[in-house]
Amino acid sequence: MCVGETEAAATDKRSIIEGTAREIDALVLLSEVLNYDFASKPIDEPFTDAELTEFSFQGFRDRVIRLSGKKNPTVRDFISTSGRGTIKEHPMFCGSPKQVADQMEEWFTAPPCDGFVLAASNMPGAYDDVVRLLVPELQRCGLFQKEYAGPIPRDNLGLPIPRAADWHAARRRAAE
């Protein structure tokens, strides 16, 4: 999520955010997610088949293999393809409030999703931008609540309030 007053402002913000990432971030986080010490391998040497089977997160490994088009990717391939530790790792809406609201509306309507989990690129500035610029735009479009629907999250998320013994009944129904 990168919202600016104008498209140009948002692009500037985005380039600052991109400049905060370092290679070491990717290496530390890749080692962690794959349970393999990436320091034990020269950066441009391909992983052997045996080494690749040692990785714990196989879906992650397979995605890198697929996207890089290499059967035996190198450390550098893992860094660049996975985008670990950078904003490339997840989809990012970027632009003026109107542009971001449009992108979100597209996701929200076809095929429909319920909402969004917002990750910040800087604290608390990213949330300030969302509240100051994006939320009013979403509210104008009738996509986001102008007031809390009620005092508790269940009201705001549209969840029913369970009664105390409901789960007993559910378990009994499941058993029958």
Added chain:
Amino acid sequence: MALQNRMMTLVAFLQAQNCSNLSGSWRHPATMLDFLTPEYYQRIAGTLEDGKIQMAFFDDRLALPDIYTGHHAEAIGAGVRTVKLDPRTIMMAMGMVTQRLGLGATYSTTYYEPYHVARVFATMDLMLKSRAAVEHRDLAQQRRGQELRSRRTHGTRRPLRPGGRVHGCGPWPLEHLGRRCADPSTRRTTALPIRQRCTGWITWDIIFNRAAHSACRARRKGIPCSSRRVSPAAASLLPRSGRPGVCDLPRAAGWYQGIRHLQGRRRRRRRQPPACE
């Protein structure tokens, strides 16, 4: 028409640490770095509530990233997700300055007994007037949790997987207190918890070591711990898992006042640990 009136749900994904999900965010020139103060979290809570955001959610982790180079020094030097404060405490701080914002967190059922997690969050839900939410997770991939789970299930400190490394340090490696993560190109630094701030953790560690020490001493002296029954008072302090060897003394001692009562009495007969696969 129903689709027209649909409203989005927006959830802020927060981290009780030096960076956001983006590990380099602490290097961002506009990032505020007072993440060891309640004001940092309360400021965000106020902003989110002004924006009518439905929920703030914390993920959690129980260990520093230490697979890279086999040590946590690199991760700390680069400030990569190196601090994780307890989310439930922070949720309370945020809940005290808000009225409507929902507050949720991931909480480990590997590290904490499910009974304890349920109690903590039920209490919090009352204190926050029904605004607390929890996601239970088996955070077993975390080094610290892995070690604990291993110790509980096998009675030893072994990793479950052959590749998994075990880190023997406490909640925070003490030798790194007061060290700063520094980024030479932007001259930006982030303070790690300094000694004064860390009293709680240091105390915890001292209690941990002391309790472990007295348990060892009791064993050396041959106090027949297993033959003694645990008194009802002491038993009521223990997590209710029903598995032998689950409640290790240091853990119980760190958190409950019954420390003296528990010392030297609670060790049950040591079972032969089954072989790790």
